[in-house]
Amino acid sequence: MFGTNVVIVFDFDRTLIDDDSDRWVVHNMGLTHFFNNLRLILPWNALMDRMMEELHSQGKTVEQIAECLKHVPLHPRTISAIESAHDLGCDLKIVSDANQFYIETILKHHRLDRCFSEIITNPTMVDGDGRLRIFPYHDMASFCGCNLCPPNLCKGLVIEKIRASRSEKEKSRFIYLGDGRGDYCPTLKLDRRDYVMPRKGFPLWDRLLSNPNLLKAECHEWSNGEELESILIQLIEKICKE
Template sequence: MASEIVIIFDFDRTLIDDDSDRWVIKGMGLTHLFNQLRPILSWTSLMDRMVKELHSQGRTVKDIAECLKGVPLHQRTAAAIKSAHALGCDLKVVSDANKFYIETILKHHGLYDCFSEIITNPTLVDEHGRLQIFPYNDLASPHGCHLCPSNMCKGIVIKRIQASIAPHREAKFIYLGDGNGDFCPILKLGKGDRALPRKHYPLWELIRSNQEFVEAEVHEWCNGEELEHILLALIDRISGEDIKKAPVDESR
């Protein structure tokens, strides 16, 4: 039986080439307020406070969406995503950004339908038209992971995905990330999986400093061209490994 290939993307500075939260803060003139509140609010609460401020200024959800459409996404990254999807891989986003920002950007670039699941901080637009951002993890019920921020443990998310697949079929995981919060899920990968840290970013440094704890095969990348080349080569290699393992029909 061929292995399913599950590709998990972090979002900020991995799938896109910037930070979506900071893009809105800077692009919509919130830097001063952000700097004032940063020391006293958790990140997700701070992002919710930022969009609340925009609403109080008369800025709409549509205005935020227009700002997000300018976030840089490398054309080769987009091509890699489309190719991986066309090859039958199961693509997911696991991110500490938020649902509205991620969906807006993916839809703008025609990539939304390539992903089977987006796991991130939820959002809603209330009856007054204000965007609200909530933590993925209920802060009243701590997840207990010292490696991850209080609102989301990506390691727990990865274990849930692995458990949902394991009873039914074999899967090989490819995880692409850049930040400190991506180290915990990397530790949940096994020897048949691949970790793709962005070179010279915090995740890359953490893996280099803790190689003895990482079972997955590591492939570093710098930009969209390298991401596309490495990702598609790995998909081809994993598919080739499955062909070699397939039983030979000797009745012919």
């Protein structure tokens, strides 16, 4: 248990899992046409809640949505990386613009829920009619005005709060794994002693390449679960030896 000062923050879609959970449900539950008709009208968070309303109107249950999510691809080496990091004593968290129900369902299916101390995402609930509801993490009153993030979730603000919650004695070192545009803001909040692991060929990687001088953290790219596991464990071991 030598990684107790290491905080590992995972994005979820196309980082921890190998697909986008929202689009997975839309496609596999037959909502693609309906989704495309509303895509340019509604903001993403409201759009996903509207998709759940449509599924409910079609008689689809929360249990059917959960069953669909259990088939989302997750690389076996990503699973072993998460388990290894947890067993080494690292504090693992998820910060994602997906939603609570999707993330918890997938983690529990792979028996990974025990590995994460915190999941910060858009909250969900099942209402009295049995419909899954999806809500924004930030309401408009608390939105920080960040121009890099969607209004429902500023990951940079979340990273700042996580860091502030750690005591000075802990001297926490962060490793951030992400792929998308929404992962750029939190990456800029990392310090020189931290690490960022962008997925190669995805928007975060492209943006970091285009303006590397804004980044303080050390950057290590990865492409698949095998590389993710290898690099992540190497970084944990490196931190613990310093």
